[in-house]
Every structure is written in C-alpha cells, then in structure tokens.
Amino acid sequence: MEQGTTSNSVPAAEPIDKSRILDIKPMRCLVPVFPSANGMSASGAPQPSPFACVPPSGPFPPGVAPFYPFLAPNDSGRRTEQTPFGFTQPISPVPLNSFRTPMSNGDTGRTRRTTRIVVEDDGYSDQSDQFDFSVHVNDVEDTSTARKRGRPSRKTRRHAQQGEPHAEVDYEPILHGFLESFKLTEIDMFKKADGDKDLVGRILLVYDLFRRKMTQIEEMKDPSPGSARRPDLKSGTMLMTKGVRTNQTKRVGNVPGIEVGDIFFFRMELCVVGLHSPSMAGIDYMSVKLSTDDEPIAVSIVSSGGYDDEGDDGDVLIYTGQGGVQRRDGQMFDQKLERGNLALEKSLHRANEVRVIRGVKDTWTTGKIYVYDGLYKIQESWAEKNKSGCNVFKYKLVRIPGQPEAYALWKSIQQWKDGISSRTGVILPDLTSGAESQPVSLVNDVDDEKGPAYFTYISTLKNPKPCEMPSPSFSCHCHGGCQPGDSNCSCIQGNGGFLPYNALGVLLTYKALVHECGPSCPCPPNCRNRLSQAGLKVRLEVFKTKNRGWGLRSWDPIRGGCFICEYAGEVIDASRSDEFGIDSEDNYIFDASRNYQPLEKVPADNDDSAKVPFPLVISAKNNGNVARFMNHSCSPNVFWQPVVREGHNGAFYHIAFFAIRHIPPMQELTFDYGMVRSDKTEQMRKKCLCGSLNCRGYFY
Structure with a gap:
C-alpha cells in the first residue's frame, strides 16, 4: 500500500534542525499512582489508574505474573498454583525483606530509606515491609554496594586511613566445607523440601558454625568496639542463596522438625528452617483460594517487643498489628487493614x-531470644489508639490446649529466680555450698530419694599433672586482657592467630586443643582467654530422672558453643583403674583416651581437625563438680573440648564442656561417653536409655 492512501497513515515528519540548542529540563521523578479499591486512582479526581504498583510477593491482578526471584518454582519449573486453605504454599527462594523497597517521599517522589521502623533491641523490626536491608548490614553490604558504584567501600576507606592493608575474605570455601561435612549440598536440599528433626538440626548447626567462624574472622580484621558487623545476616543470606534451607513451603500448623519450646537466637534461624519466612516482618502469611478470589491468612507471628504487645499470660497474647508509627518529624500514621493485618483478620x-514465636529478653545481650510457643487461634480483634496516638489493630490469640510448656515455663523459671514462687522438689538450694558463683539446686520431684551418694564438691581438677608441650611455653603480656587482632599476643598465636572465644563465652571454632592463658600470664581473671577458669555462667540444677539416675539441666537458655562447665575431679593414672572403680557400675570417670565421635571441623582448621586422644583420666567419684551428673546420649547436645593452660612449670590439660546447639531451659544436658579401647568392652557395656533416634542401644 502506498503512503498516504489511508487515514491511518502517519504524516511525514518535518526536517529536524540539528544545529538548534534545545532547552529541555529532565524529568526529576515519577510519582506512582496507586489504584484504590474502586479501581480509581488515589491521587485526586476519579480517573482510571495509569498503572498499578504490584508488590513483588503478590497478590497479582489479572494479566500480571510473578517474576524472578519472587517466583518459587516447583519441581517441574512451573509456578505452583495457590492452594486451598489449610494446605501449603511455596516460599520465595530468597527472603523478601533482603531487597530494598523504595518509598515515595511526599510529592517529591524521591526514593529514600524509610524511617518508619520500630527497631527492637536485636535490631529487627516487626513492620519491615518497608525495611531497607542495608540499614542493618552496614559494612557487610557496604563493600559490594560501593564496588558497584566504582568507589572504595567504607571499610576499605577506613583501613586505608589507618594505614592497614585491606584483605577481603572469601567465605565461599569455608561454607562449602561445612555443607560437605554435614551433607547439605544443593542437590540434596532440593530433593527434600520438607525437613525433619535431623535436617533442621544440621541446617541450624551449619548456620551457627559458619556465623561463629565469620564472627571470629571479622573481629580479627576490625577489633574496634562498636564496628558494624552482622555475620548473622550475611551467613543466613549466603546459605539461603545456595538453597540451604528447609520447609520452603508455607503451611498452616506446626513445621516438620521443629518442636514447641525450641529456641533461636537470630531471626535468620527462623527463616532457614521455615518457621517464620520473613527475615524482618512480624507477620507471615500466605494466600489461599477459597472462592473466586485469593485471600491472605496468617501462618505465624513474632511477638518480640517492637509494639505494645501484652503477653504476661502464658496462654493469651494480645498482639498489635503492623504499621501505625510516629515518625521523627512528628507525622503519625494509622495502621491499615492490609497485608499482615488483613491476614490476621x-x-x-x-x-x-x-x-x-515469643521474643524474650536475652540477659547476656541487648537482643532477644525467640521461643517457639506453639499454635494459637485468633479469638477477637479490635482497633484502638496506641501510646503515640496512632490507630492500631489488636488481636487476641489464645493458645491451643494440650501442647508442651514453652513460654509459660520461662515465666515459671523467672519466678523461681526472683523468689516469687519456689521450685517444686528442691532438696538443697545449693549443692556446691558456695564453691561456684552460681548456685546449683538439687531437685527430686520423681520419688523419695534424698540425693546422690556423698562426695566432696570441687570446682576444678585435683592433683593435676604437668605435661610437656612440643614447643616451649611463652606467656602473653596482655595486662588488660587478650584482645582480638593482637598479633603480639603469644596466646593468640598459639590458637592460630584467633581468640578462641567471643565476649559471651562462646567457642568460635572447634580445634583439637584450645590454648588458654596460664598462671604466668599477667592478664586478669576476666580475660576472654580464661573462659573455662571463671566457673559456671548458667544456673544449673541436678535433678532425678525417671529412669537414668541423676542428671543435669539448666534454668537458663544456652547458646550453641557456650561454655557450660569443666570436668572437675582427681587426675589418676590409667594403671590405677581398679582402685578407682573404672570398671564398676557406680563410677564417675572421664577418660580422654576413649574414641569419641568428632564434630565436623571448620575447613580452615583442618591442620588439627583430628582429635588425638591423650592420656587424661579423671575420677569424680569422691571429688567432683556438676559435670559428674551429665548422662550419656547417642545424640548429645554437649561436647567436650581439651583445654591447655601453659605456665613456667609445664602445661596442664583440662576438659571443658560446650553446647553443640542452642539448648532450651530445663532440657537435660548430655554428652557421648565414647567407645573404650579395652578387651573388657563386653563387661563394661551398659544398656542405653537415651531414647534418641540414633541410639546405639548401649554405652560404656
């Protein structure tokens, strides 16, 4: 068809004078127009919305499809359909809150970091639909962000100003070593979307070990107090980017592999095991197709003090919805019945x-400990004004009966500590008679037995014998205490250039031998490298079990890697085994020469990853401490670590016990007694009653 033969043709354009200088002002911004409920725009007079801003997680209007990385593919690679109420829905492969969400700044339209955040003590917010991940990551994200902009990162600039070389650490090999050790490769993970207790435990352990190793490395790079480091966020992000997470499908009800009463010290731990998928937001919800339309329903909430929640009653929680804040400039915003609030309704x-999930204050830090308190149902809702004068939504949740105690148990323990109520079955309020800084209760609420056989309580080894070290001993000169990053500290050099513990008393990496400061070192008793010498840090109780004699447990929650106690007793020669009853039924013996199942090692520590048994035998039959009451388990939550304290008179070995994983209050503390190297194994074999899934059926 020739040009100009139809009315739809385009007229010929006039010639353009390229010599003219055009005065064109750039468009500074685009203000999005959000559609209202009636389909009109929310910017003024009724008119059709020019476009709709769809949240990345949906719901999506007709004609709009989800996009990567917010699309969660199923095995066939297609989008999983919305599922009926009560069933499951896939979770995004990356936490939504790790992405920045631009906000409109009034009429200017500029994007900025929002100030609409109610920050909790742990640095997280319950209303994080508008949360900027980089606000909390700081130096972790600053490096990559600055690199993209073509300028040095804040951390690089700081090191340059200090005249220090900046070395980036490649954490990928370390993480890969953990994943291989615990059989958590990407292929294995994608084959099993839903977890079980074993898989959940392995993922949490890898997360914690990797986070602790990262903490140790970052602290050595920049030991200055208050420096911004969030290895909890970075390690969790790296794991989930690799698909190392479980229970990726949202569901109503309990989550496989997680029990009521389980505790978590970081919000990222909730994400990697699928208990609560948003890394920041307090309400997790999913969409279900109940009729022609999709409706959101809530699947989990985190109540951790960001709002005026009321939860003193262990079975009732008054939960405040999302939003409704007073900004720093004085502007106030009411909550809206949308997203999480609508899902709760x-x-x-x-x-x-x-x-x-209840957030309770951590007595050791300014953060929170997250306790899974089980299943609740929403009984009623209403609106009211909060302390700032904003209109907020309130939801009354009532705990479903018949579940194990969780938050209510924490309240009871606090009442014991405060003297408001007394612990049932107490025989002695302090078994140690003041030998420890923390009292240890002796409790029997099972039968009429009045206590174990008499012994003398001691807090450390009796008659320790010095051992020769392969290299001569050098005491440190840290009068104020050993500090991370101090290359002149001989004790740090003995630990491979790192401090083995953090300030909370957590072992950062597993080694064949930890070198602590000895009697010749001038550092004070509270030096970080004298951890096992400072006595008990948690409130323990010796209690009568139903079928395994006396056992040991803690009133306090225990972090993974946290020091619990040392094994105190009398050091004996193996040749005197008959005298001390090593082969008898009623002995209290620790034998370091046994074969023990080693914990997986950090790849960087492979030079000494094999725990070599050494001839240290301790009898706690007549003289001992709380460690003598720890029972055996084939799936223990405690492991032992050899510690050496060097001095001018030689090196002295000690046995220190640390938590393998987070241990909730009142959960029995157990360790693996190991396998004996003797021709008397058959006579020494005892029936194991640990009840774990991996029980061998016997122990020695």
Missing part, C-alpha cells in the same frame, strides 16, 4: 491455627 474468621 481473615484468620480470625477462618479460625486457622497460627504459629506464635
């Missing part, structure tokens, strides 16, 4: 179960 009418 729908769950009220649908009467579905909601998982509740």
Whole structure:
C-alpha cells in the first residue's frame, strides 16, 4: 500500500534542525499512582489508574505474573498454583525483606530509606515491609554496594586511613566445607523440601558454625568496639542463596522438625528452617483460594517487643498489628487493614491455627531470644489508639490446649529466680555450698530419694599433672586482657592467630586443643582467654530422672558453643583403674583416651581437625563438680573440648564442656561417653536409655 492512501497513515515528519540548542529540563521523578479499591486512582479526581504498583510477593491482578526471584518454582519449573486453605504454599527462594523497597517521599517522589521502623533491641523490626536491608548490614553490604558504584567501600576507606592493608575474605570455601561435612549440598536440599528433626538440626548447626567462624574472622580484621558487623545476616543470606534451607513451603500448623519450646537466637534461624519466612516482618502469611478470589491468612507471628504487645499470660497474647508509627518529624500514621493485618483478620474468621514465636529478653545481650510457643487461634480483634496516638489493630490469640510448656515455663523459671514462687522438689538450694558463683539446686520431684551418694564438691581438677608441650611455653603480656587482632599476643598465636572465644563465652571454632592463658600470664581473671577458669555462667540444677539416675539441666537458655562447665575431679593414672572403680557400675570417670565421635571441623582448621586422644583420666567419684551428673546420649547436645593452660612449670590439660546447639531451659544436658579401647568392652557395656533416634542401644 502506498503512503498516504489511508487515514491511518502517519504524516511525514518535518526536517529536524540539528544545529538548534534545545532547552529541555529532565524529568526529576515519577510519582506512582496507586489504584484504590474502586479501581480509581488515589491521587485526586476519579480517573482510571495509569498503572498499578504490584508488590513483588503478590497478590497479582489479572494479566500480571510473578517474576524472578519472587517466583518459587516447583519441581517441574512451573509456578505452583495457590492452594486451598489449610494446605501449603511455596516460599520465595530468597527472603523478601533482603531487597530494598523504595518509598515515595511526599510529592517529591524521591526514593529514600524509610524511617518508619520500630527497631527492637536485636535490631529487627516487626513492620519491615518497608525495611531497607542495608540499614542493618552496614559494612557487610557496604563493600559490594560501593564496588558497584566504582568507589572504595567504607571499610576499605577506613583501613586505608589507618594505614592497614585491606584483605577481603572469601567465605565461599569455608561454607562449602561445612555443607560437605554435614551433607547439605544443593542437590540434596532440593530433593527434600520438607525437613525433619535431623535436617533442621544440621541446617541450624551449619548456620551457627559458619556465623561463629565469620564472627571470629571479622573481629580479627576490625577489633574496634562498636564496628558494624552482622555475620548473622550475611551467613543466613549466603546459605539461603545456595538453597540451604528447609520447609520452603508455607503451611498452616506446626513445621516438620521443629518442636514447641525450641529456641533461636537470630531471626535468620527462623527463616532457614521455615518457621517464620520473613527475615524482618512480624507477620507471615500466605494466600489461599477459597472462592473466586485469593485471600491472605496468617501462618505465624513474632511477638518480640517492637509494639505494645501484652503477653504476661502464658496462654493469651494480645498482639498489635503492623504499621501505625510516629515518625521523627512528628507525622503519625494509622495502621491499615492490609497485608499482615488483613491476614490476621481473615484468620480470625477462618479460625486457622497460627504459629506464635515469643521474643524474650536475652540477659547476656541487648537482643532477644525467640521461643517457639506453639499454635494459637485468633479469638477477637479490635482497633484502638496506641501510646503515640496512632490507630492500631489488636488481636487476641489464645493458645491451643494440650501442647508442651514453652513460654509459660520461662515465666515459671523467672519466678523461681526472683523468689516469687519456689521450685517444686528442691532438696538443697545449693549443692556446691558456695564453691561456684552460681548456685546449683538439687531437685527430686520423681520419688523419695534424698540425693546422690556423698562426695566432696570441687570446682576444678585435683592433683593435676604437668605435661610437656612440643614447643616451649611463652606467656602473653596482655595486662588488660587478650584482645582480638593482637598479633603480639603469644596466646593468640598459639590458637592460630584467633581468640578462641567471643565476649559471651562462646567457642568460635572447634580445634583439637584450645590454648588458654596460664598462671604466668599477667592478664586478669576476666580475660576472654580464661573462659573455662571463671566457673559456671548458667544456673544449673541436678535433678532425678525417671529412669537414668541423676542428671543435669539448666534454668537458663544456652547458646550453641557456650561454655557450660569443666570436668572437675582427681587426675589418676590409667594403671590405677581398679582402685578407682573404672570398671564398676557406680563410677564417675572421664577418660580422654576413649574414641569419641568428632564434630565436623571448620575447613580452615583442618591442620588439627583430628582429635588425638591423650592420656587424661579423671575420677569424680569422691571429688567432683556438676559435670559428674551429665548422662550419656547417642545424640548429645554437649561436647567436650581439651583445654591447655601453659605456665613456667609445664602445661596442664583440662576438659571443658560446650553446647553443640542452642539448648532450651530445663532440657537435660548430655554428652557421648565414647567407645573404650579395652578387651573388657563386653563387661563394661551398659544398656542405653537415651531414647534418641540414633541410639546405639548401649554405652560404656
């Protein structure tokens, strides 16, 4: 068809004078127009919305599809359909809150970091739909962000100003070593989307070990107090980027592999095991197709003090919805019935179960400990003004009966500590008679037995014998205490250039031998490198078990890697085994020469990863401490670590016990007694009653 033969043709354009200088002002911003409920724009007079801003996680209007990385593919690579109420829905492969969400700044339209954040003590916010991940990551994200902009990162500039060389650490090999050790490769993970207790435990252990190793490395690079480091966020992000997570499908009800009462010290731990998928937001919800439309329903909430929640009653929680804040400039915003708030309202009418995670104050830090308190149902909701004058939504959740105690147990323990109520079955308020800085209760609420056989309580080794070290001993000169990054500290050099413990008393990496400061070192008793010498840090109790004699447990929650106690007793020669009853039924013996199942090592520590048994035998039959009451388990939550304290008179070995993983209050503390190297194994074999899934059926 020739040009100009139809009315739809385009007229010929006039010639352009390229010599003219055009005065064109750039468009400074685009202000998005959000569609209202009636389909009109929310910017002024009724008119059709020019476009709709769809949240990346949906719901999506007709004609709009989800996009990567917010699309969670199933095995066939296609998008999983929305599922009916009560079933499951895939979770995004990367936490939504790790992405920045631009916000409109009034009429200017500039994007900025929002100030609408209620920051909790642990640095997280319950209303993080508008959360900027880089606010909390700081130097972790600053390096990559600056590199993209073509300028040095803040951390690089700081090191340059200090005249120090800046060395980037490649954490990928370290993480890969952990994943291989614990059989958590990407292929294995994608084959099993839903977890079990074993898989959940392995993922949490890898996360914690990797986070602790990263903490140790970052602290050595920049030991200055207050320097911004968030290895908890970075390690969790790296794991989930590799697909190392479980229970990736959202569901109503309990999550496989997680028990009521389990505790978590970081919000990222909730994400990697699928208990609560948003890394920041307090309400987790999913969409279900109940009719022609999709409706959101809540699956879990985190109540951790960001709002005025009321939860003194162990079975009732008054939860405040998302939003409704007073900004620093004085502007106030009411909560809206949308997203998480709408999901809670729908769950009220649908009467579905909601998982509740309670945040309780950590006495050792300014952060929180997260306790899975089980399933609740929303009983009623209403609106009221909060302390700032904002209109907020309130939801009353009531705990479903018949579940194990969790948050209520924490409240009871606190009342014991405060003297408000007394512990049932107490025989002695302090078994140690003041020998420890923390009292140890002796409790029997099972039968009429009045206590174990008499012994003398001592807090450390009796008659220790010095051992020769392969290299001569050098005492440190740290009068104020050993500090991370001090290359002149001989004790740090003995530990491979790192301090083995953090300031909370957590062992950062597993080694064949930890070198602590000895009697010749001038550092004070509270030096970080004298951890096992400072006595008990948690409140323990010796209690009567139902079928395994006396056992040991803690009133306090225990972090993974946290020091618990040393094994105190009398050091004996193996040749005197008959005298001390090593082969008898009622002995209290620790034998370091046994074969023990080693914990997986950090790849950087492979030079001494094999724990070589050494001839240290300790009898606690007549003289001992709380460690003598720790029972055997084939799936223990405690492991022992050899510690050496060097001095001018030689080196002295000690045995220190640390938590393998996070241990909730009142959970029995157990370790693996190991396998004997003797021709008397058959006579020494005892029936194991640990009850774990991996029980061997016997121990020695």
